[in-house]
Amino acid sequence: MAASGTIDALSQFKLHTVFGPIGASVNFTQANLFMVIAGVLTLALLWYGMRPRAMVPGRFQSAAEMAYQAVMSMCVDTIGPEGKKFFPFIFTLFFFILLGNLLGVWPYDFTFTSHIAVTLAMALFVIFLVTVVALRIHGLHFFSYFMPSGVPVALAPLLIPIEILSYLSRIISLSVRLFANMMAGHVMLDVFGAFVVMLGSAGLIGYFPAAFALAVNVALIGFEILVATLQAYVFAILTCIYLHDAVHLH
Amino acid sequence: MSGTEGGQGSSEGESFDARLRAARERQGLEAPPGTSGRSDAGGLPTSALGIGLRVAVELVSALILGVAIGWGLDHWLHTAPVFIALFVLLGGAAGVLNVWRLMGPGQRPRDRGD
Known part of the structure; x- marks a missing residue:
């Protein structure tokens, strides 16, 4: 936060251990804590929502069913009928990221998706999975993916490295997109929050701009909620598209 | 309902x-x-800003990867500027390829084909 006139927008991403000496001894940081919370909330929604098993669902059951159906339709529409096999993975991924993003908008909460280490780990896992799936389904034929059809063989030494780089760059683009969106949003929130404090304490002349900065922050919060949801969706649907490529190999 | x-x-x-x-x-x-x-990549943001950000990320990520691989190979094999020079070019080309995949004409059926 803004301590005495300087805007320190990045310290909010600093990790520190929680739960006192116990957490410190195993390096259990607040990021880990919020990962656990995100997982528990997802499970709680599903467990608590599906407990009644009513024909006409109540509120929580509707929410749980909608969550299921939205992800299921995303899988099947994007990957194809084989998408059902990947539903558990996509569901977990989507809700982990979604809750991580949304929890971060809540005051005092930590956004674990604003760390490149987290998003890069997830992206690496996705690409690893996609490659394994492709190898499993197509065997060594998978490597024809890197050689575009109808191209003279003489160009292969140039094109294959480019295709491989393009394939591997998904790791970077997938992780950086999520990380940059979350981090930029929270930096902006912090900067405008600091404006409110600094201008508001500048006396009468600062009140109007301070109110303006506060209004901007209100709008930014709404924008953040949009971005949080959208980025979780984007991550999940891109994973689906990559899986589609792996399954069908065109 | x-x-x-x-x-x-x-x-x-x-x-x-x-x-x-x-x-x-x-x-x-x-x-x-x-x-x-x-469609392009599955109903992703269609606003100008969304498309712009997406293209930028695609373009830059391949370049970052190229630089990283080139630097790593040079560091490993002690061949100072050879691989980084090569992989910057390849990474840039891969970035353009990514953008082409995303935005280029005639890519829809391949992307969307089921």
Whole structure:
């Protein structure tokens, strides 16, 4: 936060251990804590929502069913009928990221998706999975993916490295997109929050701009909620598209 | 939902399934609307800012990867500028390829083909 006139927008991403000496001894940081919370909330929604098993669902059951159906339709529409096999993975991924993003908008909460280490780990896992799936389904034929059809063989030494780089760059683009969106949003929130404090304490002349900065922050919060949801969706649907490529190999 | 309940309860499970399927279909047409229309990578942001950011990320990420690989190979093999020079070019080309895949003409059927 803004301590005495300087805007320190990045310290909010600093990790520190929680739960006192116990957490410190195993390096259990607040990021880990919020990962656990995100997982528990997802499970709680599903467990608590599906407990009644009513024909006409109540509120929580509707929410749980909608969550299921939205992800299921995303899988099947994007990957194809084989998408059902990947539903558990996509569901977990989507809700982990979604809750991580949304929890971060809540005051005092930590956004674990604003760390490149987290998003890069997830992206690496996705690409690893996609490659394994492709190898499993197509065997060594998978490597024809890197050689575009109808191209003279003489160009292969140039094109294959480019295709491989393009394939591997998904790791970077997938992780950086999520990380940059979350981090930029929270930096902006912090900067405008600091404006409110600094201008508001500048006396009468600062009140109007301070109110303006506060209004901007209100709008930014709404924008953040949009971005949080959208980025979780984007991550999940891109994973689906990559899986589609792996399954069908065109 | 509440309006169309009741009634023709011959085999309730079947009618529920049918309604569920219809609802899901509706949902499927609704939730990712981009998948049918201007799909590109699956109904991702279609605003100018969204497209711009996406293109920028695609373009830069391949370049970053190229630089990283080139630098790593040079560091490993002690061949100072050879691999980084090579992989910057390859990475840049891969970035353009990514953008072409995303935005280029004639890519829809391949992306969307099922």
